Amino acid sequence: MHMGSVSQNLHLEISKIRNDFPILSKKVNGKPLVYFDNAATTQRPAQVIEAIDSFYRETNSNVYRGVHELSERATEQFELAREKVAKFINAKSPNEIIFVRGTTEAINLVAYSYGKKLVKGNRVLLSFMEHHSNVVPWQFLHEKGVELDYVDITDDGRLKLEDYYRLMSDQTKIVSMTHVSNVLGTVNPVSELAKIAHEKGSLILVDGAQSIPHLSIDVQEMDCDFFAFSGHKMFGPTGIGVLYAKESILEQMDPFMGGGSIIKEVQLDHSTWNDLPYKFEAGTPNIAGAIGLGTAIDYLKAIGMENIRKVGKELIKYALEALPKVGGIELYGPDDPRDRVEVFSFNLPKIHAHDVASIANDFGVAIRSGHHCAQPLMRRLGVPATSRASLYAYNTREEIDVFVKSLEKVKEVFN
Amino acid sequence: MDMYAENILDHYKNPRNFGRLNNPTGTYKDSNPLCGDEVEIQLQLSGDNIGNITFTGRGCAISQATTSMLTEQLKGKDIDYVKKLTQQDIISMLGISIGPTRMKCALLGLRTLQKGLWGMNADDLTT
Numbered sequence: 105m106h107m108g109s110v111s112q113n114l115h116l117e118i119s120k121i122r123n124d125f126p127i128l129s130k131k132v133n134g135k136p137l138v139y140f141d142n143a144a145t146t147q148r149p150a151q152v153i154e155a156i157d158s159f160y161r162e163t164n165s166n167v168y169r170g171v172h173e174l175s176e177r178a179t180e181q182f183e184l185a186r187e188k189v190a191k192f193i194n195a196k197s198p199n200e201i202i203f204v205r206g207t208t209e210a211i212n213l214v215a216y217s218y219g220k221k222l223v224k225g226n227r228v229l230l231s232f233m234e235h236h237s238n239v240v241p242w243q244f245l246h247e248k249g250v251e252l253d254y255v256d257i258t259d260d261g262r263l264k265l266e267d268y269y270r271l272m273s274d275q276t277k278i279v280s281m282t283h284v285s286n287v288l289g290t291v292n293p294v295s296e297l298a299k300i301a302h303e304k305g306s307l308i309l310v311d312g313a314q315s316i317p318h319l320s321i322d323v324q325e326m327d328c329d330f331f332a333f334s335g336h337k338m339f340g341p342t343g344i345g346v347l348y349a350k351e352s353i354l355e356q357m358d359p360f361m362g363g364g365s366i367i368k369e370v371q372l373d374h375s376t377w378n379d380l381p382y383k384f385e386a387g388t389p390n391i392a393g394a395i396g397l398g399t400a401i402d403y404l405k406a407i408g409m410e411n412i413r414k415v416g417k418e419l420i421k422y423a424l425e426a427l428p429k430v431g432g433i434e435l436y437g438p439d440d441p442r443d444r445v446e447v448f449s450f451n452l453p454k455i456h457a458h459d460v461a462s463i464a465n466d467f468g469v470a471i472r473s474g475h476h477c478a479q480p481l482m483r484r485l486g487v488p489a490t491s492r493a494s495l496y497a498y499n500t501r502e503e504i505d506v507f508v509k510s511l512e513k514v515k516e517v518f519n
Numbered sequence: 520m521d522m523y524a525e526n527i528l529d530h531y532k533n534p535r536n537f538g539r540l541n542n543p544t545g546t547y548k549d550s551n552p553l554c555g556d557e558v559e560i561q562l563q564l565s566g567d568n569i570g571n572i573t574f575t576g577r578g579c580a581i582s583q584a585t586t587s588m589l590t591e592q593l594k595g596k597d598i599d600y601v602k603k604l605t606q607q608d609i610i611s612m613l614g615i616s617i618g619p620t621r622m623k624c625a626l627l628g629l630r631t632l633q634k635g636l637w638g639m640n641a642d643d644l645t646t
Contacts, residue, residue: 456579458554458624462522474554488555488577517523518532518580 114415121407121498124149128498135468138503143286143314143447143494144472145336148400152339155399159392167391168365168382182391185398186381192401193331194322195348199380202354203389206345207313208237210332211280213347213384214309215241217357218278224249227275229306231255231263231292232484233285236477238311242280255281257484261288261437268297272304279308283315287476287492288437289447291315298327307353313337317496318416318445320409323348335393340400344393347384354380361386412497417441422501423448423493430511436485446495449476452511455518457489463517464491467510469503521615523580530584535591536573547635551627553620556582558628560590560635567597579624581617586628588612601632602639 122128125147130137139147159181165174167182183198190198204210219242222228228242232254242252253271256264263281272279279301283294294310301308309330312321316333323331330353334345359366359377363386368376377383404412420441427433432453438444452460457473464471472492475482482488493507543561550557556578563571572590576583592612593601609625610617617625633639 456554456556458556458579458581458621459523462621482555488557517528 114411114418117407117411118415118498118500121149124151124403125498126150126153132468132470133466135466138467138469138499138506140493140495140499140503140507141470141472142317142496142499143337143492145342146317146339146496147498148341148396149339149403151403152341152396152399156341156392156396159395164392166388178391181395181398182389185394188398188401189346192321192405193316193348194324196324197351200348200351200354202347202349202381202384203394204345204347204384205343205390206334206336207235207311207332208241208345210330210345210347211238211309211311212241213360214278214280214330214332214349215244217360217384218307218353219245219250220358221356222248222250222277225251225275226277227251227253227273229253229255229268229271229276229279229281229301231268231281232257233261233263233288233290233478233481234280234282235286235311235313236479238280238282239480251275254480257288257481260439261285261290262443263290263292263297265293265296269300272300272306274304276301276304276306279306280311281308282311282313284312284318284445284447285437285478285481286314286447287449287478287481287490289444289449289494290438291319291443291445294328295326298329302327314445314447318413320413329353335397335400338397338400339403340397341390341393344390344397346397351380354384359383359386363387365389407497415497416446416495419446419495419499419501419504420444423495423504426504426508427511430508430515432515433511436490446499447492448494449490449492451487451490452514452518455514457491459518460491460511460514463514464507464510467506467513469493469507469510471507522617522621524613524615526588527580527584527613527615530587531580534574534583534587536587536594537575538573539575540571540573545635547631549627549631549634551578551582551623553623554579554582556624556627558582558586558631560586560628560631562632564598567599569593569596569598569601574628578627581613581621582624582627585609585613585625589628598636601629602637604629604633 127147163177165178167179186198186201189201255267298308307329310328312331312333317338331348336342365382366386434451436449461473474489540561544564545562548559558576560574
């Protein structure tokens with residue numbers, strides 16, 4: 105196949121990236137690992153693993169609570185990580201960056217703390233492509249009489265914008281929607297959604313768990329009120345994530361969890377709250393995790409988010425040519441690489457997703473199967489489950505070829 | 520590839536005792552939330568004896584084939600026999616090695632009956 109110089113350079117770049125990931129040279133079932141489960145969690149580069157290791161070996165101490173040397177250094181590194189996050193998503197200030205365990209906790213924080221302000225009859229606007237973590241926390245508000253609305257999707261897996269306009273009411277107090285679908289790979293027009301939400305007097309939370317690995321994020325340009333994401337889907341560690349929120353909104357919200365760090369003064373019967381962002385960070389935080397996330401951001405920036413997107417689009421083009429050759433395959437999500445990321449959900453006729461994934465596993469190919477924590481979407485698509493191959497910046501065309509070969513084998517076994 | 524041994528594929532493609540009974544003594548239904556596997560098993564009892572047993576369902580090859588094999592094994596047995604069946608019995612019946620995740624698929628049929636008949640939970644299942 106002819107390759108232009110651009111893709112040739114990318115090709116070189118990818119083999120360099122692969123060398124940074126120790127796990128990618130491992131074998132699974134005697135075959136080279138083809139890791140296509142990045143939407144669940146990515147692998148970590150040696151740089152991130154070493155940053156965590158070196159923190160525990162050389163700097164480990166609690167933050168804010170000591171005046172001794174190690175505590176000062178740990179605090180400094182922890183706050184440096186916060187600054188890196190703030191710059192990475194172009195927040196106005198590090199005070200707008202709250203460290204949490206992950207996207208799930210970030211959304212729960214907003215549903216709880218902002219949810220406290222909602223009253224009977226208020227509505228929350230979601231969509232059919234939301235992950236359970238962006239459905240269930242809002243369902244907790246049912247008991248106070250808050251109702252949920254769901255924006256439908258089109259046949260090719262995009263948000264039905266007319267549905268969005270239709271469901272946006274005076275009672276809608278917050279829109280909570282995914283930036284990129286973890287099943288369909290669809291990129292939603294979040295800037296437009298934010299504009300409409302604000303015109304109607306609603307806030308908007310953008311679930312960035314699946315977009316932050318693939319797209320350059322600028323929260324000011326997007327003009328979202330909240331943006332939530334997890335470290336482990338972007339080369340960082342598990343157990344660390346971020347809630348970005350506009351400072352003025354955070355100031356009006358009560359804490360989510362009670363504990364140390366969040367207080368200014370504790371009396372016997374009440375307390376007063378600390379400044380941002382500490383008001384929302386009860387308990388000893390995941391210090392090593394935050395430092396690891398900061399290193400992951402350094403790593404992503406060194407590659408360049410534009411380059412990551414470029415590689416992604418090449419992989420999408422290649423996969424969308426290769427996969428339909430597997431006869432009978434049903435692929436979900438948009439065709440245009442501009443409207444999606446390299447996450448591919450599919451089904452083979454009359455073969456259950458788990459059986460597909462089990463046979464792919466024999467080829468060393470790691471894909472996911474099941475409902476992907478998106479049961480409303482599965483029901484909307486009319487399927488019990490899908491298989492999902494989710495790629496990222498270190499994956500190659502050759503790996504897609506191995507994957508396609510494994511799918512041919514699936515068909516052979518079951519026909 | 521051993522997971523998809525010939526007998527398993529045969530039971531998956533041509534499930535035995537597949538369908539519903541006209542006047543069942545009991546109908547037991549359960550699903551595996553992990554993968555959305557579903558089975559519904561119906562029994563026709565004469566006294567304590569399983570005179571007839573059928574199932575319907577949808578899901579992966581392991582869950583459907585195991586349930587099909589189970590119905591074959593249970594027909595004509597006393598109901599107490601079902602209570603005593605263990606995870607190890609199911610593994611022996613399948614004759615394949617199976618990981619912890621897929622084990623849930625393999626146990627779906629048996630669990631449906633044990634839970635439906637005696638309220639036994641997954642934890643009560645003897646390994």
